Amino acid sequence: MSPHKIRLVRLLLILGVVLVWEFYARVFATSSLSAAPSQVLAELWPKVLGEPRVLNAIGVTLIELVVAFVMSVVFGMLIGVLVGLSDVGRRSFYPIVLLLYGIPQAILLPLFVLMFGLGPAGKIAFGFSHGIFPVIVNTIAGMRNVNPLLMHGAAAMGATRFEQLRYVVFPHMVTAVFTGLRLAMTMTLLGVLLAELFVSQGGIGFFTLLYAETFNPSALIALILTLALMAVALNELVRLVEARFSRWKE
Amino acid sequence: MIAQDKLVIRTIQFGMLAAMFGAWYIVTRSGGTLKLFLPAPELVWREMGVLVRSGQLWSALYVTVVSIIKAYAIAAIVGIAVGFAVARSRTLVHLFEPVLSGMFAVPLTMFFPLFVLFFGIGPDSKVAYGATYAFFPIALNTIAAFSNVDDLYLRASRAMGASGWQQFRYVYMPAALPVTLTGLRIGFFICIASVLGGETLAATAGVGRATALAAELMETAKLYAWISFVVCMSVMLNLLALAVETRSERE
Numbered sequence: 088m089s090p091h092k093i094r095l096v097r098l099l100l101i102l103g104v105v106l107v108w109e110f111y112a113r114v115f116a117t118s119s120l121s122a123a124p125s126q127v128l129a130e131l132w133p134k135v136l137g138e139p140r141v142l143n144a145i146g147v148t149l150i151e152l153v154v155a156f157v158m159s160v161v162f163g164m165l166i167g168v169l170v171g172l173s174d175v176g177r178r179s180f181y182p183i184v185l186l187l188y189g190i191p192q193a194i195l196l197p198l199f200v201l202m203f204g205l206g207p208a209g210k211i212a213f214g215f216s217h218g219i220f221p222v223i224v225n226t227i228a229g230m231r232n233v234n235p236l237l238m239h240g241a242a243a244m245g246a247t248r249f250e251q252l253r254y255v256v257f258p259h260m261v262t263a264v265f266t267g268l269r270l271a272m273t274m275t276l277l278g279v280l281l282a283e284l285f286v287s288q289g290g291i292g293f294f295t296l297l298y299a300e301t302f303n304p305s306a307l308i309a310l311i312l313t314l315a316l317m318a319v320a321l322n323e324l325v326r327l328v329e330a331r332f333s334r335w336k337e
Numbered sequence: 338m339i340a341q342d343k344l345v346i347r348t349i350q351f352g353m354l355a356a357m358f359g360a361w362y363i364v365t366r367s368g369g370t371l372k373l374f375l376p377a378p379e380l381v382w383r384e385m386g387v388l389v390r391s392g393q394l395w396s397a398l399y400v401t402v403v404s405i406i407k408a409y410a411i412a413a414i415v416g417i418a419v420g421f422a423v424a425r426s427r428t429l430v431h432l433f434e435p436v437l438s439g440m441f442a443v444p445l446t447m448f449f450p451l452f453v454l455f456f457g458i459g460p461d462s463k464v465a466y467g468a469t470y471a472f473f474p475i476a477l478n479t480i481a482a483f484s485n486v487d488d489l490y491l492r493a494s495r496a497m498g499a500s501g502w503q504q505f506r507y508v509y510m511p512a513a514l515p516v517t518l519t520g521l522r523i524g525f526f527i528c529i530a531s532v533l534g535g536e537t538l539a540a541t542a543g544v545g546r547a548t549a550l551a552a553e554l555m556e557t558a559k560l561y562a563w564i565s566f567v568v569c570m571s572v573m574l575n576l577l578a579l580a581v582e583t584r585s586e587r588e
Contacts, residue, residue: 090431097432097435100436179349179350186575189571192530193531196537196549197551197553198560198561298450299453
């Protein structure tokens with residue numbers, strides 16, 4: 088099949104799922120537990136997105152996410168470059184980073200909230216602790232992937248250590264680092280949302296809890312879908328930036 | 338030369354660990370309000386002993402481990418089945434692969450309240466949540482593994498008269514195994530993390546719930562004790578996975 092046809096079939100497939108869901112929700116399901124897509128859409132505007140407090144909560148989450156992501160990228164790349172600079176450094180610290188990365192961080196969530204409080208600081212810190220590891224790991228991996236021949240070439244032509252980093256190592260790291268950034272975006276969002284759901288005092292966590300406990304699934308699904316769309320948009324944004332930074336290859 | 342390098346590396350690693358524990362010990366000695374957030378190491382150690390002896394660890398661990406096993410079994414079976422079914426034809430791969438990887442890019446944590454709504458606050462919601470989360474990497478890797486089997490091998494084996502089963506057993510299986518195993522490993526760790534995360538968010542029992550409860554009651558020594566157990570277990574599991582991997586690479 089041609090790509091166009093496949094895209095069409097995929098669209099029809101998704102449409103079919105939505106229709107089956109609509110049919111199921113209308114005919115079989117209990118109204119307090121599930122909602123038909125049409126009901127979700129009806130709820131989305133004006134009840135959920137028209138409510139200023141919900142919009143405010145989404146905005147706060149977005150800010151937390153951006154701050155946590157920027158911090159992850161800055162500190163992650165800094166640590167990654169410092170660790171990746173020397174062979175001994177990499178081999179000493181990389182296993183430690185991998186072991187820390189492997190810890191299921193959800194278990195640290197109560198500790199983060201205890202330390203940083205119920206406000207945005209705790210959510211940013213938890214998002215940061217999720218986001219920094221993929222950045223470190225991929226930065227180190229990227230520095231390792233540079234062809235030694237190019238390094239020797241640059242050194243032979245008199246490039247200083249800094250010039251070697253700037254003109255040889257950094258451009259070659261782009262692919263690996265952006266893999267890390269995309270992962271970091273997903274992970275930061277995961278961390279921020281986990282913390283948001285855990286602290287249900289305000290923000291998105293409050294509204295999801297409110298909708299779930301008052302058995303209002305249409306509003307709950309509407310809010311979740313809004314967040315999902317946000318996540319997809321952010322992923323695409325990182326992809327666009329990556330395309331911009333990879334132009335030198337062409 | 339290499340042996341010497343290794344010595345330096347080990348020294349740095351153990352030095353860091355010792356420095357961390359040393360700093361922890363000294364900071365707690367100096368007192369202050371920090372004590373509330375950072376109990377002394379020996380207090381945490383004592384609390385770990387209490388949790389083991391009183392049986393709290395085992396009962397919480399039982400709930401969590403059973404949830405993880407159930408969730409992982411569902412994810413592995415459904416993930417491999419779906420992945421294999423999709424990988425049968427190139428059209429199906431083009432059709433489903435972007436949908437699945439797109440869904441995996443969205444943090445499924447947002448859907449956790451829905452899981453609680455559908456499956457209740459008991460372990461079932463954590464099983465469903467963990468299974469859903471672990472399903473994606475397993476299915477995606479299985480698709481990648483089976484759809485990348487070299488056509489040449491398939492044609493050659495068919496030309497030599499291999500039956501469908503023989504083709505599966507002697508061509509598909511060996512070619513697809515490494516990538517499928519990678520998916521199973523990623524899925525395993527995601528499964529653990531999501532079951533624990535789900536328990537921390539909303540549950541009545543389990544390690545995650547016990548940790549969250551200790552934090553709510555401000556029993557920080559207990560909180561650190563639970564965290565220490567999980568950290569120890571995750572480090573052991575990671576080392577185990579690493580050992581299995583290096584072993585299978587050698588073969």
